[in-house]
Amino acid sequence: MPETTEAEEMLRGAKLRVTRPRLAVLATVGEHPHADTTSIIAAVRDGFGDVSGQAVYDVLDALTDAGLVRRIQPAGSVARYETRTGDNHHHIVCRSCGSIADVACAVGDTPCLAASEDHGFSIDEAEVVYWGTCPDCSSTPPNTSPKGPKGTHV
Ligand SMILES: [Zn+2]
Numbered sequence: 805m806p807e808t809t810e811a812e813e814m815l816r817g818a819k820l821r822v823t824r825p826r827l828a829v830l831a832t833v834g835e836h837p838h839a840d841t842t843s844i845i846a847a848v849r850d851g852f853g854d855v856s857g858q859a860v861y862d863v864l865d866a867l868t869d870a871g872l873v874r875r876i877q878p879a880g881s882v883a884r885y886e887t888r889t890g891d892n893h894h895h896i897v898c899r900s901c902g903s904i905a906d907v908a909c910a911v912g913d914t915p916c917l918a919a920s921e922d923h924g925f926s927i928d929e930a931e932v933v934y935w936g937t938c939p940d941c942s943s944t945p946p947n948t949s950p951k952g953p954k955g956t957h958v
């Protein structure tokens with residue numbers, strides 16, 4: 805059974821009632837940063853027994869609203885969740901396998917908010933997503949590329 809003490813404190817700190825599904829989801833997201841809902845449901849069931857998928861969805865919404873969990877959704881990806889909130893860190897996404905890593909901002913707590921033109925908006929968040937190829941994908945070039953050296957077309 806994963807450690808839930810920290811999750812319990814986080815729930816109390818956010819004035820949320822401590823329930824078993826909330827503890828389970830919060831601990832699971834903490835252990836699997838950037839996991840999508842499907843993997844979170846699987847991991848919750850693994851570690852905590854039978855919790856319904858709908859319960860996990862509801863808890864993720866509640867935790868996101870309470871600011872305990874941050875939802876990120878890079879273009880073309882399903883929503884992913886992490887417990888590293890409040891620092892507005894950025895993400896780097898692999899175009900090939902979709903793996904995601906954290907990138908701290910170079911300048912302070914709420915970075916990149918000094919837009920060159922705010923169009924009269926009051927800005928409270930900036931989102932930066934770096935795209936590229938992860939080390940795993942760069943070191944293992946795909947051998948089924950349709951544009952391979954042999955020129956075979958599928
Ligand atoms: Zn990759």
Ligand SMILES: [Zn+2]
Binds near residue numbers: 886888893894895905
């Ligand atoms: Zn992150």
